[in-house]
Amino acid sequence: MGNRGITLRSEDFSAWYNDVIMRAELADYAPVRGCMVIRPRGYRIWELMQAALDGMLKETGHENAYFPLLIPQSFLAKEAEHIAGFAPQTAVVTHAGGKELEEPLVIRPTSETIIYSMFSKWIQSYRDLPLLINQWANIVRWEMRTRLFLRTTEFLWQEGHTAHATESDAEAEALLILRLYRKFMEEWMAMPVVTGLKTESEKFAGALRTYSCEGMMQDNKALQAGTSHNLGQNFSRAFDVQYQTEEGSRDYTWNTSWGASTRLIGGLIMTHSDDNGLVCPPRLAPVQVVVVPIWRKDEEKSAVLEAGQRVEADLKKAGLRTALDDRESMKPGAKYFEWEGRGVPVRLELGPRDLAENKVVVARRTGGKAPSPMTDIGATVTGVLEELQQQLFEDALERREEHSHRNLDRSGFIELMEGQGGFVYGGFCGGARCESEIKEKTKATIRVLPDSEFRSPEPQDKCMWCGNKAVSEAVWAKAY
RNA sequence: CGGGGCGUGGCGCAGUCCGGCAGCGCGCCUGCUUUGGGAGCAGGAGGUCCCGGGUUCAAAUCCCGGCGCCCCGACCA
Secondary structure (H helix, E strand, C coil), X not given: CXXXXXXXXXXXXXXXXXXXHXXXXXXXXXXXXXXXXXXXXXXXXXXXXXXXXHHHHHHCCCEECCCCCEEEHHHHCCCHHHHHHHHHHCEEEEEECCEEEEEEEEECCCCHHHHHHHHHHHCCEHHHCCEEEEEEEEEECCCCCCECCCECCEEEEEEEEEEECCHHHHHHHHHHHHHHHHHHHHHCCCCCEEEEECCHHHCCCCCCEXXXXXXXXXXXXXXXXXXXXXXXXXXXXXXXXXXXXXXXXXXXXXXXXXXXXXXXXXXXXHHHCECCECCCCHHHCCCCEEEEECCCCHHHHHHHHHHHHHHHHHHHHCCCCEEECCCCCCCHHHHHHHHHHCCCCEXXXXXXXXXXXXEEEEEECCCCEEEEECCCHHHHHHHHHHHHHHHHHHHHHHHHHHCEEECCCHHHHHHHHHCCCCEEEEEECCCHHHHHHXXXXXXXXXXXXXXXXXXXXXXXXXECCCCCEXXXXXXXXXXX
């Protein structure tokens, strides 16, 4: 345990993670097992994520809609792989209105079935395509083991569902979203991710192909942070989503679905936070800058508070999310600890000495503080926040590269996974047997077959595990 | 479902072995003094000791049964 009442990362990463969440008041455990309450400080992060992602989705032509929580149980069964994948995880409503229902209703574990059943009503002609729909929703998946934000029974997400006239249009859409997710994760969350294709065993139940963004957490484990699926015609055939082509023939639509969830908040926490608590990237910080006024005597107090209000007004004018901590019962040091635990990126300390010099002390959450002129404080802090945002990304990227390994042989791989872990790039023969054997022996799985820009400079032509000819490069890691 | 840990004021814990007034730290309320890295003093509020049985003059403590939570693994975003 560190001196902040937070378990040290080096002692127990899981306990640290929970401590950070509790300290920052992001969430709390609900009465029902596996369920969580997202508290205001956590929900605000989600709202900021939503605003950013929603904007990006709208810019690329997607429209929001809302589909119901309850799905007829029979719908789920219409796509064979889908039902096989999700049936064990569903919660089912069997009684309502004091009576047993004729057909049980499934609480959505994802909305493909209800959405494509509606698409079949709405789509008649190639002129109706592409249909680009997104929804922000809650879903329920009955998990064996849950963790705050990372895996809870109920969670919030956006799920996009699109219908296209051709396979290549659908493929382009799936890749567009993958890039969009990556952009969001890098530019807003300051979380670098490796993108690529999931193997058959890891892909979404019912998809042709699944693409994924994988981040590396501070314990060197991978977090699947967003997935984008090319569904092919699996669901359009199951739900009879047909359209008339330009030539007059009939065809099934080509579909995609993709999602990113409140799990991202867990990723944000585990990417940046430290032993003093949450570190929130500025662009997603509920409070970006807090002003802490300092005074000894009453005559100082009024002058300092007045200056503090002026400073806060300047910050607000610069478009920043601010707080002025003018609580009288707390000493400045105590306030510092509190706001640090909450992850606020920048703190301004303002006392009589600073006031006399027309300055404020600018303190960064990641360390270091220095006086700065009060004039143009809005612009100054804006600049510091941009630097911090950039610095968090670069630090995370550097950490990921430090723990990314190439050219390991089988025994080196095993040794690494038994020790500190990390990402391992290497050749993969494509064999399901190698894949499952590796998982069994080391707990590591193929996170993705990486996109070209993440691949090793030298060709990976032999399977890292069996030594046979490789069909592609793969990235292995233990995962959340 | 297996293994480990735990359930005692809001939070963190001691007390349980060996039964005997329900405690400590933090937080909370009131007042005064304080305020440049977790303030001090004084006064105060707050408890079905996870639940149900049993043993006993007497149970947080012993016995039997149950429930819940956290961590590790199997399932998964």
